[in-house]
Amino acid sequence: MSVTHPLLKILKVALLELYNEGGKIYDTNLNLVPFCRALEDIFRLGLQRNHGHWFTKADYWTVFIKFGDKAGPGLFHLIKFVKDNQKAMTDQGRGRLFIRACLVKKDLASLVQKLRDDTAFIEMWYDSTSILRDDILSEIFLSLLAEVQNIPFSLYLKNASFLDTTWDMAEYRDYEFVPCNVLGVHLHYVDTHLVVTDVDAESVAAEDGKISVGDVMDELYTESLRGAKRGKVRDLFQLYKGMPVYVSFVKARLPNGEIYRPIAQLLREVDIDLSHMPIKGEPPADNSVYRKPAHAVLPEEEKDEIPVHGPDGKAEFTVVYRGFYPLAEDGRVDRIHDSIENVITDSGRRKEVVKIETTETGVEVRRLSDNELLLNHSYTEVSACGRRTDMLLYFGYIAGETTCNMAKDFKCYVFESEEASEAKIILCSIGEY
Template sequence: MATRDPLLSNLKAVLLRLKENKQPITDGDPDLLILCDTMECILRKGLKKPGSLFGLYKRDYWCWMESMTTAPGSARLHPMFPIAIEACKSSNKVRSHQGRGRLLLRICLHKKILAVPIEQLLKNTRMLETWYDPLLSIIGSELLVESLTSLLFWASEIQFDLNIKNASFLDETWTLPVYRQYEFVPCKDLGVVIRHIRNRVLVAEVKPDSIGAHKDRLEPGDILDELYGESLYGSAKGGKIPSILRQHEGWPIYISVIKCHLRTGKVFYNIKDHLAVLRDEYAGFKVPIDRDPNHNSKSSKDKDQRDISHKLSGSSVHKVKYVGCTGVGKEGGTSVIESAILRVLEEHGRNPTTYKDVFLELGETNLITWEASDEDRIIMKHCYPEISSCGRRVDALLYFAYVAGDTTCTISKQFKCFVYLATCDKEVSELFHLFFSASQNTRTFLMQGSSVGMETCIAIRFRPF
């Protein structure tokens, strides 16, 4: 019996590279694809595939992982694993065992539970013998699986921040297309012509000077993947999209888009057949060609069109400047904001050119600050229960701040104040509104002034202290 396996060597090598790289690991990391492909090969090696009597049903690693939630001992499973299984089963973006298995692997990496199904399988000897050949597989080999579980422990130490919504092509390939989520102002016409091609909704034309053409967010050849969080994969022509738009009339328009170009600038291979059909169906459509990978950064100094690919549907992203932070001690209420902003400005000065350009994303559960020059780099992340208040000084209206604890703010003993600079007063007001709306446990909304004349503080207080 072999005591070493090339797949384990490959897995070890890619995990070492990922541990050495900056974290978190995102969809743009080339080693992520290698990791996923290697794990899939390990899970398939020595897998018994009897299938159905007439060969109409072929099994994959997804099959035994799915059955594990109802197998003996399932009550001892990590609680996140059954949720991940159900998410894969209910997703209409993946429709094959391969697609569901791949989506499950990505969720397991994201949630740090990749070792859970294998550890549970090893506890069920009968199930293990049913699915894996002990002479041909890694998982069925007592010696090799020990090495595998050790490596999976390494994987649990790596922070993966993956966009789970980017799943519509996992049935076909591990290569992930560029995924963008956009918010457009309420309107009746985006100026976009679409066509339904092979279960996909493709952009055939974007009219010049239309809302859809703003900053090249939508381009001919792109695929509309979601509308208001609902998948458009397999949607009927003339049915689902008008219905969703009617339900959300007057709302901002939220669209998730699969870009026709990869990060390398090449046209996404798996949509080339779709593009060829679209060319024949729509006379004005020009098939996209490979282009310079730096196209986006060269075409515009404003990177707003390169929306953060990790944000959740409905997130609001603002390009601002990060000034700095300061500790405010044990008190996280609005009373500390005024002096904290002043202290940060005294330390860092009031010259905006010295501040760091960032994207501030207000998602469904987190407030995230991204590096503007490298949208894969997270500078800081706070979940809303950690944020106690936010506000600004009326003598410096473009500077705003929020206060966050080192844990849930109701029990935190140490707080810090994080200060930013916005481009206009309207944006600060919008951010305050979003802060208030996003906080799941908001209790009071205070617009208050201090007793020091002009140096007053306008603030939102999320929780009483």
């Protein structure tokens, strides 16, 4: 008769799903949350009451803290990192941040091995129902965690302000704005979060539609704003007056356009309904071909810029083709941001020097060495183009397998230019059609 446990079965299935991805695991991965939930359930199973928590059951984060110095230097520093973090305010949130940090640093198996070996400590905190106290089940758990070591987790640990309530992760954006006295956003404190309730037109914040109503201002000049005293934003602006503005936001909308559930709850408290507000970058309701012009997504664009074309109507540039990222049915311009990161951080992709041509009818990409046609998309197939403001040499365009209003298989094609100004001109060449 085989020895197993339902939670270990769940963890194994979730682990297999992640393993089959074959690349880096980002916060947007749909299989990440079930995997983390399974880990959390295992660490909670069999926890004993009291130990200083007279009215509530101690959570697993308390166990990790008490283990402290026994964990070794690496784990000790991870524990300190979480304790010093101002964004996770509950034991649940801190425990989740610690698990995410262990996945990134590949320290989870080491932690469980040390816990398992300290019999007296484990028996003090867990009862006999715990997987950690069972010799066979804990060995199976460790074997699964050994496989976890082979998975490259690339999780954004700054994105921690909602871990108190959910494992689901929102989009997190870091922005740099020009020096200014007023950013142009109206903020409202809701349950320790600074929620954007309005954005002034023509303000720095309104540039390219980066910041939207419902977004949560999470950091300013790298300082956390969660639970900050009123006036901290003003004080930081005054302290760093004359310097570029570095600010981070938790986005109200997910990549699929849905509203992030924890933020939706905050918005109800201030009577803001985003369901009636248009989604930036969403195709028009009449199903006509949507293409956001390049100057709408580039921070420094001038709307009257005209790309340089040759006498045959072509604009031709030599760049490096970095590869593509599949987007399924989502051809919105918002996906360019994460697609570029996914492509350029995949070391297994092959780089090719190519010529990219924007003709009167579409975009052609040919290998420079033998002139072989690699990509050919008509403008009716191109749904968007743009680049990240923090990686100006990289740019991309999104195209489907047929016209945009009928396409079901969009891909973002990513390129690298030698000059940021050249990338800008190429995007303007695509965006003007």
